[in-house]
Amino acid sequence: MAKTTWYNIGVGLIVALGSFTYGFGFASFATSIGQPGFYAYFNLSIEGPDASYANSILGAVNALFFFGAVIGALSAGPFADRFGRKLALLSAAVMSVIGGALTAGSVHIAMLIVVRILQGSGLGALATLVPIYLAEASTPEKRGMLTGLHGFFLVSGYTVSAWVGFGCHFSTNLTFGWRGPIAFTTIPPLILLIGCIWVPESPRWLLSKGRVDEAWTNLSKLHHDASDPDETSAHEEFYQMKKQIELEQTHPSGYWAILSTPSYRKRALLSCFVQFAANGTGGLVINYYSVIIYTNLGYTGSYPLLFYGIYTLIGALGNLGSLLTVDKTGRRFALMTGFAICLISLILETAMIAVYVTGSQTTNLAGQRVALFAIFLFVFGYGLFIDAASFIYSAEIYPTNIRSRGVALATTTYFIMCITYVTPGAVAIANISWRYFLVFVVMTAITIPIIYFFFPETKGRSLEELADLFGDPVAVHLTTATEAERAEIDMEIKNEHLAEQLEYAGERR
Structure with a gap:
């Protein structure tokens, strides 16, 4: 079996900067809306009769950001198939730089809304392209670890953004307090642009275009084994890739082929469902509106931003543990365990909000602590078992001829559910409070048996051999x-x- 080299890991770390870019860019706005300067600059109020207007504006900004992310995801798939994974990553990084700079420079609400669409397009494309590349460049033995870099770097982006926002909270310049976190989102994609100089094109994409010599050169560099001077393992892996891609090229490709071919449609249903289910836990609602949730629990001043920083740090550490263990535990175990922990946490959190936020004991210290524990337990379970595994599964189950478009569909599902849950989040938390979280309790409870009965295990097999699980031939x-x-x-x-x-x-x- 081919070995995972340090070069392969280094390339994966560079590409995963795209995931960090998405996480940082997405979460930066979550910290900006926790800054008093944001509301003062745009003349918004989160209290009194004008609070509903402010919540509606936040919902609109979020919805159109994810609308841009959907556009970016759906266009990234065909672009990556036609022009290559590397050029697609470079293009998305450029768009993210421009979008981030314009968002930080927004001078009124209308501009903020429009340029967040542009930034969302670049970030949505990166969220789609990174797991595609990482899956295609990895070995079967360590595919979970390498593709899991996507989830780890994504949540690390959340974490760094949270602490940047916490630091900016203490700035005497109130405008910098909210512009600063957004402006810093331009730095990671700039580093990615430079790093991509050393990133080879995906060998599988090169094979699909008939560029066999280039494909072998890149694969032998990625999976070179010093203990195997004849490169027998790399030759076997390359031979399997080549024969499987030749076989797949006789099959239809494109979005319509995914929907009309039974084995492809089954893959799409599984990959889209796992993204649907991940959002069905309410993870992004809790993440995005953490500052508001902590404020509602009775914490004031810098504490909500501090707790948000701790929350994202726990999530990042969980993702680190995930990428180190998911190749051993398997995807099914990770997903079912993660959803079970999230379900317990959601039930506990919902009960605490119901009693100590909407009830009469709004300043109960014990209730506040239990609510915090539930939130932190949630993000630990989500990070350790769901975050990375969901993206790994979505990317690895597709054959090369439809992987880009298939992952684009899964990522689009993720963003559509973000619109569905995050957009009304501020209004829902303000108006119906704990009842909004009941939706996530029900969705998570439904997810566990679906994964148990319908999701096959994928660990340990090459991407080409996973076709067996869906009734397709393996060359x-x-x-x-x-x-x-x-x-x-x-x-x-x-x-x-x-x-x-x-x-x-x-x-x-």
């Missing part, structure tokens, strides 16, 4: 091959290589 089996079968494969590889050499020699003559 070459390596994971389960016997010694005799593997020897036969190695002989075929040598014969094919010899034939290529003879053909090349004939052309030279």
Whole structure:
């Protein structure tokens, strides 16, 4: 089996900066709306008769950001298929820089709303492209770890953004307090642009375009094994890729093919559902409106921003644990465990809000502490078991010919559910309080049996061999091959290589 090299990990870390960019860019606005300067600058009020107007404006800004993210996700799939994963990443990074700069420079609400659409498009494209590249560049043995970098870096973006917002809260310049966190979102995509100089194009994409020599060069660099001087494992992996992609190219591709082909449609339903379910926990609502939730629990001053920073730090540490363990525990175990922990946390949190926020004991210290514990338990379970695993699963179950568009559909589902839950979040928390969280309790309870009965385990297999799970043919089996079968494969590889050499020699003559 091919080995995961330090070079492969280094490339993954660079590409995962796109996930950090998304997390930082998304969460920056969550910290900005916790700054008093934001409301003063745009003449908004979160208290009194004008509070409903302010909440509506926040909902509109959020909705149109995710609308832009949907556009970015859906366009990133076809763009990556046509022009390559690397160029798509570069283009999305440029759009994120421009969008972030214009958002930070917004001079009125109308401008803020429009440019957040642009920023959302760039960030939505990055959220789609990163797991595609990481899955395609990884080995079967460590695919969970490498693709899990997406979730870890994404939540790390939340974390850094939270602490940047916390620091900006103490600025004497109230305008910088809300502009600063957004302005800093331009730095990660700039670093990604520079880092992409050292990122090779996806070998699988190159093979799909018939660029075999380039594909082998990139794969041998990514999965070079110093203990295997003949590069037998890399040759076997490359041979399997090549034969499977040749087989897949006889099949239809595109968005319509995904919807009309039964085995592709099954993949789409699973990958879209896991994103739907992840949002159904209310994770992004809790994340995005944490400052408001902590304020409602009775915390004032810098405490809501401090608790938000702790919340995101716990989530990042959970994601770190996830990428280190998901290849051993498997995707099914991680998802079911994570949703179970989230369900317990949501029930506890809903009860505490119902009693100590909307009830008569709004300053009960014990209730506040239990509510905080429930929130922190939620993000730990979500980060350790759901965040990375959901993105890994969404990216790995598709064949190469539809992976970009399939992941785009899954990411689009994620963003649509963000619009569904996050957009009314401020108004819902203000008006119906704990009853809004009952939606997430029900959705999470439904998710657990669906994963148990319908989601196959994917750990340990190559991307090509996962076709077996969905009734599609596999050109070459390596994971389960016997010694005799593997020897036969190695002989075929040598014969094919010899034939290529003879053909090349004939052309030279």
